[in-house]
Amino acid sequence: MSTSLSPSLAPTLDNQTAERLPRDNRIPGNGAVWVGIFAELSEFALMFLVYFIAKVHYLELFREGPVALNTTAGVLNTLALLTSSYFVAKAMSCVRMGRIKTAINWLWGTIGAAIFYLLVKGWEYFWNNAQGIEVDTNVFFTLYYYMTFNHFLHVAWGGGAILWAIFRLKTGGYTAEDHEGMEAIACYWHMIDLVWIIIFPLLYVLR
């Protein structure tokens, strides 16, 4: 199924830098991916609810917890994920312009950012361990590990989906006219980024 483009939003298609934007009122990707995205967001919403309830019962622990965590690691993770999302958005923009090779390069950038995120998070867990921070240290750290490791897994398998998009682009599976599958993968990846946009301040910033 092809993803049609809005002529009204593409008035200047006269050279290779001209862009096509998706048509109005469309469902990006497909309906199925949005069922998945809203299911995932509901799962994380439950975790955030548990976080808020635990916080009002253990205010002191939630005030001390973020101070004990490695803020640099949290910031690096945030920068890496936001950048990865930016790379995916650039790749989508390139695919619409028919610049498939450039799109593939942007997606490799996404993979690099994802690997960086996973390495930093892995290092952070070792660092925590050296500081005596473990899953059962207190309820703040239990929630920290539950949320961040869950998110860690999402980045890992989301990276797998990006690799699939690269494979499909290389084999002609996605074109400027037909890229519904890639759009679905892009939306899923952005959802992973959105969840971290919330997790980072909850665990590392707010006291």
Added chain:
Amino acid sequence: MRNLSYFRAVPYHRILDLIWFVLMAMTLLSALIAESAEPSLLVTAIVALTIGIKGRLVVDRFMELRNANPRIRFAMNLYFYLLPLAILIVWLFPEFLADMTRLKK
């Protein structure tokens, strides 16, 4: 009129560059707050607002929901209205919420 035409002609991928830059700056601002500011209502409000703005930028621009199906866009944006609101409510009424969620013996 000429200036307006110029802004309309800004390529979409250049807008993406600008959004990325804003997101980076807001993250570094959050980091600065995490490292230096003492907890307060103002700090909590700034952090909540930052989450809302960052979420909206990613939803509208990176996820490209700006002109997509309005129900999907509404649901996604609602997430980034409710979460900041929840953060503020937790800061303002922790004892009340603790009472509401305490298991009775």
